[in-house]
Ligand SMILES: Cc1cc2ncn([C@H]3O[C@H](COP(=O)(O)O)[C@@H](O)[C@H]3O)c2cc1C
């Protein structure tokens with residue numbers, strides 16, 4: 345069959361929409377099996393708090409009655425943004441390529457977290473030397489380019505049993521704020537924060553940039569994929585694809601901070617069940633992140649005042665997931681250990 349042209353009104357966004365309607369749900373048998381075992385373990389019911397729900401979550405979304413995480417993966421999508429010409433970051437664009445080299449040399453924060461928690465690391469270079477257009481004045485993508493970048497993110501994900509998603513891209517907190525403002529409305533101030541640490545004047549430039557970008561597209565922001573196409577960036581599009589690919593491959597996902605949450609929010613606006621296989625690893629110090637988490641209905645596992653990105657919060661939370669699973673698999677049952685169960689009647 346001849347390849348189909350991707351016009352602005354036809355495929356491929358429709359392909360993405362239809363894929364979202366055919367995502368697998370939770371595995372109820374695996375869920376029931378871990379709940380049954382959980383009740384027999386030598387501890388008061390519920391005493392491990394959210395760790396118990398984490399085990400259920402891994403079982404349900406990996407479709408495994410004996411859930412394990414042996415091959416966790418951090419995937420970082422890295423790119424650059426034309427919006428930085430508005431001086432919206434405390435750091436220059438040159439940091440993008442330099443950080444790619446730092447990731448490869450093992451010198452970044454995420455490298456150390458991966459070593460400490462035995463997590464694989466893959467960094468995907470999304471044309472790091474070619475910035476996307478400045479969203480204050482141009483669309484980030486055409487439809488074919490946006491869909492192709494989502495597809496790139498989908499194809500990037502193979503062979504993991506837990507996925508920690510992160511990003512690198514100077515200026516991307518501005519882009520994330522624009523996407524979130526486009527999706528959820530309100531004013532630019534509601535969604536903008538210091539990112540890498542801009543000063544008051546920098547924050548004012550960020551706010552004005554987001555305001556301009558969103559105002560340019562008024563009347564076209566009803567479709568979340570159009571918000572992504574007009575106001576997004578390559579890492580945000582690829583992250584959306586990666587979240588979808590993980591669902592199709594039954595890989596549970598740990599979402600990182602503010603920037604990753606913008607990709608998640610696009611999917612959530614398309615279909616609120618599309619993030620059911622995802623947990624929010626942490627709440628970033630970027631002020632609007634807590635509101636995004638509220639909107640996508642996720643309570644963060646960690647609140648450490650982090651605001652780095654790079655999947656750093658997600659990779660830390662991977663350690664908690666591994667601990668939860670080790671406890672569940674390794675503990676003795678009341679019967680095995682000869683420990684008395686809860687006494688009947690009121691106490
Ligand atoms: C050395 C360095 C390492 C980083 N690792 C992640 N980020 C984070 O900061 C950037 C977003 O913030 P803004 O929108 O203010 O530019 C992204 O690259 C993000 O991943 C970094 C930033 C820097 C400077």
Ligand SMILES: O=C(O)c1cccnc1
Nearest residue numbers: 601602603628651652653
């Ligand atoms: O929370 C994040 O994702 C974040 C915050 C600041 C800078 N870069 C990323």
